Amino acid sequence: xxxxxxxxxxxxxxxxxxxxxxxxxxxxxxxxxxxxxxxxxxxxxxxxxxxxxxxxxxxxxxxxxxxxxxxxxxxxxxxxxxxxxxxxxxxxxxxxxxxxxxxxxxxxxxxxxxxxxxxxxxxxxxxxxxxxxxxxxxxxxxxxxxxxxxxxxxxxxxxxxxxxxxxxxxxxxxxxxxxxxxxxxxxxxxxxxxxxxxxxxxxxxxxxxxxxxxxxxxxxxxxxxxxxxxxxxxxxxxxxxxxxxxxxxxxxxxxxxxxxxxxxxxxxxxxxxxxxxxxxxxxxxxxxxxxxxxxxxxxxxxxxxxxxxxxxxx
Amino acid sequence: xxxxxxxxxxxxxxxxxxxxxxxxxxxxxxxxxxxxxxxxxxxxxxxxxxxxxxxxxxxxxxxxxxxxxxxxxxxxxxxxxxxxxxxxxxxxxxxxxxxxxxxxxxxxxxxxxxxxxxxxxxxxxxxxxxxxxxxxxxxxxxxxxxxxxxxxxxxxxxxxxxxxxxxxxxxxxxxxxxxxxxxxxxxxxxxxxxxxxxxxxxxxxxxxxxxxxxxxxxxxxxxxxxxxxxxxxxxxxxxxxxxxxxxxxxxxxxxxxxxxxxxxxxxxxxxxxxxxxxxxxxxxxxxxxxxxxxxxxxxxxxxxxxxxxxxxxxxxxxxxxxxxxxxxxxxxxxxxxxxxxxxxxxxxxxxxxxxxxxxxxxxxxxxxxxxxxxxxxxxxxxxxxxxxxxxxxxxxxxxxxxxxxxxxxxxxxxxxxxxxxxxxxxxxxxxxxxxxxxxxxxxxxxxxxxxxxxxxxxxxxxxxxxxxxxxxxxxxxxxxxxxxxxxxxxxxxxxxxx
Numbered sequence: 120x121x122x123x124x125x126x127x128x129x130x131x132x133x134x135x136x137x138x139x140x141x142x143x144x145x146x147x148x149x150x151x152x153x154x155x156x157x158x159x160x161x162x163x164x165x166x167x168x169x170x171x172x173x174x175x176x177x178x179x180x181x182x183x184x185x186x187x188x189x190x191x192x193x194x195x196x197x198x199x200x201x202x203x204x205x206x207x208x209x210x211x212x213x214x215x216x217x218x219x220x221x222x223x224x225x226x227x228x229x230x231x232x233x234x235x236x237x238x239x240x241x242x243x244x245x246x247x248x249x250x251x252x253x254x255x256x257x258x259x260x261x262x263x264x265x266x267x268x269x270x271x272x273x274x275x276x277x278x279x280x281x282x283x284x285x286x287x288x289x290x291x292x293x294x295x296x297x298x299x300x301x302x303x304x305x306x307x308x309x310x311x312x313x314x315x316x317x318x319x320x321x322x323x324x325x326x327x328x329x330x331x332x333x334x335x336x337x338x339x340x341x342x343x344x345x346x347x348x349x350x351x352x353x354x355x356x357x358x359x360x361x362x363x364x365x366x367x368x369x370x371x372x373x374x375x376x377x378x379x380x381x382x383x384x385x386x387x388x389x390x391x392x393x394x395x396x397x398x399x400x401x402x403x404x405x406x407x408x409x410x411x412x413x414x415x416x417x418x419x420x421x422x423x424x425x426x427x428x429x430x431x432x433x
Numbered sequence: 434x435x436x437x438x439x440x441x442x443x444x445x446x447x448x449x450x451x452x453x454x455x456x457x458x459x460x461x462x463x464x465x466x467x468x469x470x471x472x473x474x475x476x477x478x479x480x481x482x483x484x485x486x487x488x489x490x491x492x493x494x495x496x497x498x499x500x501x502x503x504x505x506x507x508x509x510x511x512x513x514x515x516x517x518x519x520x521x522x523x524x525x526x527x528x529x530x531x532x533x534x535x536x537x538x539x540x541x542x543x544x545x546x547x548x549x550x551x552x553x554x555x556x557x558x559x560x561x562x563x564x565x566x567x568x569x570x571x572x573x574x575x576x577x578x579x580x581x582x583x584x585x586x587x588x589x590x591x592x593x594x595x596x597x598x599x600x601x602x603x604x605x606x607x608x609x610x611x612x613x614x615x616x617x618x619x620x621x622x623x624x625x626x627x628x629x630x631x632x633x634x635x636x637x638x639x640x641x642x643x644x645x646x647x648x649x650x651x652x653x654x655x656x657x658x659x660x661x662x663x664x665x666x667x668x669x670x671x672x673x674x675x676x677x678x679x680x681x682x683x684x685x686x687x688x689x690x691x692x693x694x695x696x697x698x699x700x701x702x703x704x705x706x707x708x709x710x711x712x713x714x715x716x717x718x719x720x721x722x723x724x725x726x727x728x729x730x731x732x733x734x735x736x737x738x739x740x741x742x743x744x745x746x747x748x749x750x751x752x753x754x755x756x757x758x759x760x761x762x763x764x765x766x767x768x769x770x771x772x773x774x775x776x777x778x779x780x781x782x783x784x785x786x787x788x789x790x791x792x793x794x795x796x797x798x799x800x801x802x803x804x805x806x807x808x809x810x811x812x813x814x815x816x817x818x819x820x821x822x823x824x825x826x827x828x829x830x831x832x833x834x835x836x837x838x839x840x841x842x843x844x845x846x847x848x849x850x851x852x853x854x855x856x857x858x859x860x861x862x863x864x865x866x867x868x869x870x871x872x873x874x875x876x877x878x879x880x881x882x883x884x885x886x887x888x889x890x891x892x893x894x895x896x897x898x899x900x901x902x903x904x905x906x907x908x909x910x911x912x913x914x915x916x917x918x919x920x921x922x923x924x925x926x927x928x929x930x931x
Contacts, residue, residue, distance in 0.1 A: 392701070393698040396690070426907065
């Protein structure tokens, strides 16, 4: 460990990844004082600190700690405004364009694999597991990138009605989706829930894993540099216990996803969802490495079916 | 009903058609002699007629005559429990494992029997619910039969509906339906449930139980195994007993958004799946380049069809300024020619309001509209002294904040606004918590698809309105509910995709 102890409190030691990152090939001993990174949240394509000015300390494997934003309800409300403003334009992009943007996130993630692997290791993964997780995350993005311009052909229909009408059902994004990410997965779980939601033109506000938030912040940087329009993905760090209800009760969120094994949180989420007839999807912990957790039906979870009638005549 | 004459209103302009001298409709009553209504109906549980454990009955009346038609059993929790047990038993022992092609044949039989007894069903539907016989005969009953016929064919083809998945049934479905399309809603609920291999406990609305009970008779005739469909009658408490029953796997509800929210809360955390088909306040948008006469027919069909007791009714009219005067004039003229009265008369266009309670609610909204400063216009028709009737009504000069614009009235009441630009009308049309349906009238094809894609609504009619078909998925965005009924998409809410 380089002698890079910060002088300010409560900042903490930088993680070893800064060394890996600096030359991409192992650590280099140096007397240079490192530059510490401020971990911020991601709202509307920008990296503000939480408006609350609060933080929590995230302990890393090597015993050091970093400060993460302890986001507030106001941060969520700001994110919803950003997500709502971005949603229509995102949905209006061509499916081909959205497909390329998801692919671009995959490209960016691939090129920063080393940083993510190092971060996952610092969050407790073994080197081998971290490598597999990052590779699977990239592959998952490519998987959903490919679906952007295909799922609607699978889920739509032309309906043979008994009158002189051309009648078809096509899918549209549900709108703004609030998501509480899997607690146990730093990167892959996050990608696995965000990608199918934005593939169809939804915008999302995601609360990252509290104990593994590091990779979520870095993922924000990847998304920021991948032509994803501002507001399409908003990522917050903080405590579920404080923020879960804000996701399920917010009247301008159309659908809510919560990853939890906690029956009480499931019940509370589904109860709150009734306030504005939100679509609520609560599922337990998953093995995100398993390919069964990727599916066009996960895209369907955030779709509405619209049926259009048009007369046939002269 | 005595002879009705249609008079041109004094307010209508000189362009109004003169019916005064020419058109006098003679009564053309449909005979009710063919319809058999028993003096009392029990609960239909496990293929048999069972007395309610409370021994309580309530009257069902004809809303057009206020005469009692029959007494209906009131199911309590114990009765619902019995019905759920019967449904569970039938599911485990018979229905779940029956090959799809065999299930299909029962459902086809039901469709055929409805067609055979169409007239009886139509007559009872109009007597019990107040809707015009012409509509029961030409819309409700044929569509109900078609719905069973459509879904019957899916029973052995489910693996083709969801690529890459192996769909299986859920178990027992609890279904609660409204009073506006009693038989048709029963068909919308029961047909897909049976096709997908589920069994059913269904509760019709308390004011319109009769056709669901007649449908039970027909299940017996079809030889449907006991317990596959159970019909329990009653009001809200009976519905709550279904929603809260621990052995029900799925709730399908059509009704108000308020009750829908109560149900969504009640089943939170239970793992029950739900389909909610809730309220609406649909925008019907008329552009300057629309075929105006056709559009006026569409406006009338949109809001006065079934007395406006339609969740997808086009209850908010948006007319582009340049044609507003002519459209309103034509609309008023057309309203003058609507025949309002006896539902059993084959000439009737607008029948009876379903219940005194609903009429009271509509009348309250009429007061609210006037008090808020909107201009009320009603057709000059005479309404019968007996029964529950409401004149076709317009509110002119309304704005987005008016309650008659914001809230679902569920009656023959249309709130009219004007607009100038496309962006403006999209903004106004979507500015509602509801999102069930919308209508767009213009001659320009590209404009139609621009509008239909921007409407936040599950069903959009272009140059038509209030069309339904078993092959056509139906259901809402936002607070109009979730899940779809009809078509391929209507299978999904009754299946587990493995």
